[in-house]
Amino acid sequence: MNRLKIIFSCISVCILLYACKEIPVEIGEVIIPDSGKTVLIEDLTGASCPNCPKGISAVNNILDKYKNKVYAVGIHGFFLSNPTPKSKFDFRNPHARDLENWFRPTGGKPAASINRVRRPDNSLLSYLPDLWLSLTEAELQKAQQIELAMEVSYNTESRQADIKVTAIPLTDLNGDFNISIFLTESNIIDAQSNGTEIIENFRHDHVLRTMLTKFDGDSFTSSMKRGVSVSRNYSFTLPVQPAGLWIPDNMHVVAMIAHNSSESREVIQVIEKHLK
């Protein structure tokens, strides 16, 4: 009798718990305020990285959803960034390598930094592409602090690009600030690992080709006063080789202003312009 009671009690508890119905969780939408706030996604990726197309899809979906509010840079550093056996190009470069070393994607790839905001684990990176949208939206909900303008002029014959970046603070800002300027190239058709296969005709967008500043940025200014603009000028001559890369029609200039202190590396504002 004692045993029957035990068995009956256990089964009853199991059935009771199993029978409990939860109130369904709502999957709602996020409301983004209508402001000029922009967000930078730095996607640590690689041609030999089998899971990276998932990250690239996540970035593309965010860019589609928030056109002219979110910009991306694809960083092919060193880890899983070597060309596949079917690749034509090698996207790795010293700036990408140094950036990857700086971010340290110890949780693997894909990994992305959203406005260089620290995660609860103190890392600047998120390793779950499914969460990049919500992290981006959290940034878009923040107040815009500076207005960023960029003039780009490109000389077709000399292949020289002249860039002027101007920041106009919308509020007083204290601390040190850095500027980073990335040159990215899109619409490159080349091989990419994807799960257990290699896609030969994968479209690579926002590939970091070089930086016009140091990999961790150049000093921009210390403290900004509302309405007092600060400008910087840069020039760069596009290489001719290798054939199939450095095509001006496919290139963009991405400029961003970020905090530069051990407490915060947060990106304040970012802007992107076509090279031509």
Added chain:
Amino acid sequence: MRFISIILAVSFHLTVNAQEKGVFSGGFETNANVFLRDSTINAINTPQYDRQFFGGEAWLNLNYAVDGFTFGLRFDMFNNSNLRIPTDSYSGVGIGRWYVKKRFEKFEINAGYLYDQIGTGLIFRSFEQRPLFIDNALYGASVKYDFGKEWNLLGFVGKQKNAFETYSGNIKGLRLETFKTWGEENPLSIAPGLGFVNRTISDQSMADVVNALRTYLDEDRFTPNHNTYAVSLYNTLAWKDISWYTEVALKSDDIFYNPMAIKTEFVGSSIGKLVQKPGSVIYTSLSLATGNLGMTLEAKRTENFSFRIDPNLRLIRGLINYLTPLNRQNTFRLTARYSPAPQDISEMAYSADIKYKFNKSTSALVNVSNITDLNGKLLYRELFTEFQYKYLRKWQLTTGVQILNYNQEVYEQKPEVPIVKGITPYVDFLYKFTDSKALRTEFQYLHSKQDFGSWIFALTEYSIAPSWIFELSGMYNIEPKKVNPKGLIEKTLYPTLGAVYIQDSHRFSLRYVKQVEGVVCSGGICRLEPAFSGVRFSMTSTF
């Protein structure tokens, strides 16, 4: 710390009051690594190689039993350790575990960081695997009640440990076990058990799930549940020389990440997404031990049984359960090189292990395992043979061959690489010069045209009992297939030189090691680890 002080104070108080002498026991373990950068084997680009140069770990375990109480305390230290993430550095110091256990006549209570399991662990196992930085202790309380001699019921509730913190989800469970026997001469016995576990994910974890689902199109979306329920029914039936274990585990709709599922994107698709599905595992093991013959046959079918404290965790993080590996756990360097980790989404595994002892000096073993996914795609196949001959107490020869197929695409997520096919003959020879002096040599040759290519491994170990062991070994990539960091296909030697000193229950070892990148398994759980170059000191001590 205040709580620990109270425990110590109570234990002292009990010692004094009970006038009973308590028993102290414990153990100490430490690893200390000096990292020597070597770009030729890819031992580079980690903080330890770049700037820290040293990393290590230590665990000091203390137990004190008095008057029906047992108190335990463990000090953990990680100093620039590469255990947590093999390519990164982790530091942390603190109390890694404490617990209090009190045994009454019919029941037992436990509180603190607890290790326990239901059945083989298919629905719940809180355990520790130090080489992989797994410490899935349950931080909570449990009560076990004995209903007579045959029945006992265990109930537990708590959170899962995460280094010096806990994950945010909650776990609770029940385990009912009994034992019955019939007959006198050849008794038939059964040891059935019933287990139940409920996992509730936290609001923060659910917020991340919802944020992920917002990026999914309608065809991939689902309404997520906070709660998952898992049950398992298991039994060991024993009769004469036969023992038959069976366990069936079922899991209700559970959110988990399926790395092979196709996610529909706005344009095209990607691989890997969160899904919410029920799961099941069936495991059975039949053992026969009669006279000179020993045999074990095993089978396991796994479907959608990734069970974690938080569905946003990956790899070996936050595992609530433990899936038994069916392949042979090899110990020789090259036969252990390609080890398959149990697959939690889709796996069908069989194995047979037959050992026959011809006489006192001669025995043979054959082990076969075959692992596929549920669609029949080959993941792992192994034939392992072993022949052992002992000549008096003078020398012993162990030899055999391993033939394996290993799906590197699946186990190491390397795209478009062929299945690794390897044939590894091996010899282990032990010669005793005197009762205290012996020489052991190993030789293995792994022939493969895939991955790194072919290897040879040789080891010689001279022991002077009871205190000293000296060893020298080398693993040599005799027919290399892989391009090294210099962009060349080169033959590379990975040497190890070391000494072990044993004094009573204390063991010290010091080794110079160069180790190739590979899958490291501990207790059936595996992960890919980078190459190592440096000096390793380790010490274990029990008291």
